[in-house]
Amino acid sequence: MSIQNADKSNFKELISEDFVIADFYGTTCVPCKLFSKILEDIEAEIPFLNIVKLNTTENPEIAEEYGITAVPTIHFYKDGKLVDSHVGVMQPQAVKDVIAQYMYA
């Protein structure tokens, strides 16, 4: 499985290499659950994709550090550098478009 649940102890390390999708979500956020399903579908299609999920309800300090003001927020990192971001649910094709743009760049 390439979906990993992060916390404050490992988040930075998990986004530091390769192409990574970081999903900032909240425990009681309904749209977050919808986006979570979308990510699971993408992971089932591209198992070598790195996906990191961070629960902002349980890790508010990380959310604050990364400027997360609403959930879900999706960050796309390439070797630790933020290359794209989106607030709100992203449709599968939109996620794939960003993957296509950066994963092999």
Added chain:
Amino acid sequence: MKSRVLRVKDYREVDVKSLLKPFVLDGEALEAELRRLTNPYIRWENGTTVSPGDQVVCRLASDCPRFQKEKVRFVAGSSMFHKDLEDMSIGMEVGETRETILPEGKVSLTLTGVMNRVVPEPRDEMVEKLGLEGVHTVAAYRTYLLEQQKAAAFQEDSYDALNHLMREVINGSEFVLNREDWAEAINRELDRCRKLCRQEGMVLEKMTPEQFKGRIPVKSYHELVAMLQYDGWDKLCRYLLGCRYAENDGFRVREAEYREFIADYVRSWHVSEENAREANPYDSFIFNEYAGHAYTVLKEYIRKFY
């Protein structure tokens, strides 16, 4: 509270059927959700020939640096790496080399490995593992998903009918509405907004249109007061209706529900319990819950026709 309801219009006398859109099944969404059941059970097996959806590992050779790579991994047909090269890989066997001319130049692709994607058929044990109460088979899961879809559609499709029904019930009922109760309801809500703003370092009366944006759907404090005054009568009516319905159906709001609400609020908004309680006083919570109960009762009635 001096306000009271003298007579409640029977909501069953109101025709809501004509206002309800018929439920239309989204078969594609249902099938997608069923397919999702198999996601954790997808296997990747070493293979020899590439089919769409398989993981491909290959060596690329080209004069173009972008396509000069010893080891590239992609999913055939996903279009996430390079559509033409992915399409060319389909049908290739491990060890085979193919060439193509791209706008960037000639590219040679040698297939060094392939992992075939094996998706199992949905099975009852997969459903069992979901742990859904009373849902143990694929057939039952399909029914469950259908009901979920219907419930979600109802939330959206019932909006007009619910507002119409509420309007009819309020207009057809008789209330004694006390001006002080109305003012108290408005001031309570204003005070709540004031505290919320203060917690964010703002003064409600001095907020700018930019500061209101995304928080409250008004552009100024005066607009907010006007909005609360306008809605105040109806909300008071809804509260009285909710209380009357509660007398009949046993609905009660207790301290435990308030504590649970505050705990949820603290978790969702990352605020202290003190701030959560300040922004949501117990009397506001009770008032809103009973006003909301009037909607709940009418919504359950409408659901019968959906």
